[in-house]
Amino acid sequence: MAKMRYLQALRLAMTEEMERDPNVFIMGEEVGQYQGTYRVTEGLLNKFGDKRVVDTPISEIGIAGMATGAAMVGLRPVAEFMTWSFAMSAMDQLVNHAAKITYMSGGRIKCPVVFRGPAGVGTQLSAQHSHSLEAWFAHTPGFKVAMPATPEDAKGLLKTAIRDNNPVIFMEHAGLYGSSGEVSEDPDFTVPFGVAAVRREGKDISLIAYSKGVAMSLKAAEILEKDGISAEVIDLRTLVPLDMDTVVASIRKTHRAVVIQEEWRNAGFAAELATRIYEQAFDEMDAPIQRVAGADVPMPYAKNLERAAIPTEHDIVAAARRALS
Amino acid sequence: MTIASLNNATQVELLTLYREMLLIRRFEEQCNALFLQGKIPSTLHLYIGQEAVAVGVCAALRPDDYVLGTHRPHGHALAKGVTSRSIMAELFGKVTGCCKAKGGSMHVGDMSVGMFPAIAIVGANAPIATGAALSAKMRGSGQVVVAFFGEGGANEGAVHEAMNMAAIWKLPVLFVCENNLYGASTPVSQIVAVENVADRAVAYGMPGVIVDGNDVLAVRDVTRTAVERARAGEGPSLIECKTYRLCGHSRSDACNYRTREEEAEWRDKDPLLRIKKLLTEETGLATLSDLEQVEAEVEAVLVDAIQFADESPEPAPEDALLHVFWEDK
Ligand SMILES: Cc1ncc(C[n+]2csc(CCOP(=O)(O)OP(=O)(O)O)c2C)c(N)n1
Numbered sequence: 001m002a003k004m005r006y007l008q009a010l011r012l013a014m015t016e017e018m019e020r021d022p023n024v025f026i027m028g029e030e031v032g033q034y035q036g037t038y039r040v041t042e043g044l045l046n047k048f049g050d051k052r053v054v055d056t057p058i059s060e061i062g063i064a065g066m067a068t069g070a071a072m073v074g075l076r077p078v079a080e081f082m083t084w085s086f087a088m089s090a091m092d093q094l095v096n097h098a099a100k101i102t103y104m105s106g107g108r109i110k111c112p113v114v115f116r117g118p119a120g121v122g123t124q125l126s127a128q129h130s131h132s133l134e135a136w137f138a139h140t141p142g143f144k145v146a147m148p149a150t151p152e153d154a155k156g157l158l159k160t161a162i163r164d165n166n167p168v169i170f171m172e173h174a175g176l177y178g179s180s181g182e183v184s185e186d187p188d189f190t191v192p193f194g195v196a197a198v199r200r201e202g203k204d205i206s207l208i209a210y211s212k213g214v215a216m217s218l219k220a221a222e223i224l225e226k227d228g229i230s231a232e233v234i235d236l237r238t239l240v241p242l243d244m245d246t247v248v249a250s251i252r253k254t255h256r257a258v259v260i261q262e263e264w265r266n267a268g269f270a271a272e273l274a275t276r277i278y279e280q281a282f283d284e285m286d287a288p289i290q291r292v293a294g295a296d297v298p299m300p301y302a303k304n305l306e307r308a309a310i311p312t313e314h315d316i317v318a319a320a321r322r323a324l325s
Numbered sequence: 326m327t328i329a330s331l332n333n334a335t336q337v338e339l340l341t342l343y344r345e346m347l348l349i350r351r352f353e354e355q356c357n358a359l360f361l362q363g364k365i366p367s368t369l370h371l372y373i374g375q376e377a378v379a380v381g382v383c384a385a386l387r388p389d390d391y392v393l394g395t396h397r398p399h400g401h402a403l404a405k406g407v408t409s410r411s412i413m414a415e416l417f418g419k420v421t422g423c424c425k426a427k428g429g430s431m432h433v434g435d436m437s438v439g440m441f442p443a444i445a446i447v448g449a450n451a452p453i454a455t456g457a458a459l460s461a462k463m464r465g466s467g468q469v470v471v472a473f474f475g476e477g478g479a480n481e482g483a484v485h486e487a488m489n490m491a492a493i494w495k496l497p498v499l500f501v502c503e504n505n506l507y508g509a510s511t512p513v514s515q516i517v518a519v520e521n522v523a524d525r526a527v528a529y530g531m532p533g534v535i536v537d538g539n540d541v542l543a544v545r546d547v548t549r550t551a552v553e554r555a556r557a558g559e560g561p562s563l564i565e566c567k568t569y570r571l572c573g574h575s576r577s578d579a580c581n582y583r584t585r586e587e588e589a590e591w592r593d594k595d596p597l598l599r600i601k602k603l604l605t606e607e608t609g610l611a612t613l614s615d616l617e618q619v620e621a622e623v624e625a626v627l628v629d630a631i632q633f634a635d636e637s638p639e640p641a642p643e644d645a646l647l648h649v650f651w652e653d654k
């Protein structure tokens with residue numbers, strides 16, 4: 001184990017997988033000579049050379065499509081979007097091609113490609129640079145969707161993503177890059193997809209989150225504890241596949257839930273989660289599920305407006321109190 | 326600077342161009358300082374070194390023509406006539422800003438002077454500009470539209486589709502590529518296989534013009550020609566302005582990807598020095614004290630803009646929920 005930051009853990013995952021498998025390579029804008037806009041790929045060009053760390057033009061359609069094509073015939077690309085906000089230019093390549101090729105070929109073609117990069121909000125980059133669009137991708141059959149909340153998961157989930165034989169949408173949170181924690185240095189360490197983690201045990205209410213929502217939920221749980229409320233915090237880790245067993249087991253214990261996402265509220269992933277809880281555990285519920293999400297507005301610029309548009313631990317606390325009242 | 330273009334420029338015109346370029350330069354320098362003081366948050370893509378492009382292009386436009394800027398839009402906005410006050414207030418996140426503090430640096434604009442809110446998705450403004458040109462043509466308004474983009478942005482698929490559609494339908498749009506040699510840290514030689522972005526124009530069937538982007542009169546003149554063509558219904562042009570950003574890509578950029586020698590070479594070609602020299606030594610159209618007066622005027626504008634921004638109120642937090650949909654007034 002070693003203490004490292006989230007972005008270092010991502011780098012370590014890529015380094016180990018590139019050492020392990022010569023078919024793994026990285027492509028994206030500013031990933032090589034500049035060492036990555038957020039320094040995630042720092043040192044990798046030096047270590048692996050420019051055939052395996054490929055700087056591209058600013059051409060997201062090309063990046064997404066080329067990574068898909070290369071994956072269909074033998075390679076395992078890890079394509080970086082400078083941020084997920086820029087992936088929207090490439091939606092056709094992603095949704096119509098990467099996600100569908102295995103199905104359209106009757107299961108004959110595999111497409112082992114990882115699309116990764118930062119998502120999320122928090123530094124006043126306003127409307128076109130603050131996206132986290134996991135619901136769009138989770139909505140699309142054919143993608144696996146991973147959203148790590150901790151440095152250890154950043155490493156373990158990315159390794160699993162690279163080894164997976166399907167297109168994986170790997171969304172990092174820009175606001176977590178600097179967070180640090182203990183990470184396994186074992187090159188065989190991975191975190192499997194579809195296994196949620198109970199980050200804190202509790203008996204009164206389940207706070208179900210992913211990505212940055214997990215840290216917010218843990219803070220909320222501490223605040224609630226002062227009022228004698230025992231909150232359980234569940235980190236979904238991957239949205240597809242989704243580990244409903246862990247969620248339902250928690251609901252059976254607490255009978256109340258808050259579902260948390262940072263992205264827009266309307267038709268977001270938390271709605272899917274709440275529906276599944278109702279489908280699978282309606283009889284267990286003692287109160288309606290409460291939802292915490294971003295406001296349904298393009299992200300505004302001014303600090304106080306941005307703050308008003310994104311959820312915080314206080315919103316989770318308030319939602320938990322509503323569920324318990 | 327060519328004598329021919331000089332013949333077309335009177336002293337007043339030249340001093341106006343100088344004043345506009347200086348305003349952009351000083352505005353950006355102030356932004357930099359205000360960012361370091363924490364008055365301006367987020368990030369900043371400054372226009373220092375490229376002033377002759379925005380000013381030269383906009384000098385060839387009518388007030389009702391449209392401009393679409395990029396993630397580096399302060400220069401475009403100022404040159405098109407957006408006020409220093411409303412841009413500065415926007416950067417400060419104040420309700421008096423040109424986007425009411427919703428947009429910030431990367432989205433400044435003001436439709437009342439023909440400046441679309443800037444588009445910070447690289448290359449994405451080209452189809453929108455082309456749509457505005459389609460509208461101008463259908464309405465028969467005679468307006469011309471300019472889309473600015475970098476040599477990096479030139480490689481986005483959206484730009485290619487826009488250029489092709491503009492060409493087949495002969496739309497009144499100018500694609501102005503500001504080739505400042507680097508897209509973020511990436512040198513142009515690594516991302517474009519032809520020598521000039523303008524060389525691509527032939528593939529779309531439109532004129533491709535290369536111009537010294539640090540020569541404001543040259544930029545104005547080639548733009549005039551393209552604007553005349555566009556207004557006459559002859560279709561779009563691609564203008565490539567060779568220039569250099571004399572600052573970092575964004576606030577966090579130490580420019581380690583380029584040499585100090587190269588920077589020094591381009592500092593000698595600073596567009597402001599060029600026009601200053603033209604006005605004084607080369608033509609005698611202005612005296613040093615004329616220039617000092619312009620400097621003082623610009624400073625006064627900026628002192629006022631900063632004070633205005635500083636003293637303006639913040640938006641109310643609940644304003645975050647306003648304006649998702651258009652409301653009829
Ligand atoms: C679609 C998209 N991809 C990536 C980015 C991130 N980005 C912002 S500016 C920039 C470089 C742009 O270079 P260029 O087009 O040459 O313009 P310059 O910055 O030199 O003015 C990049 C990659 C973005 N904003 N949009």
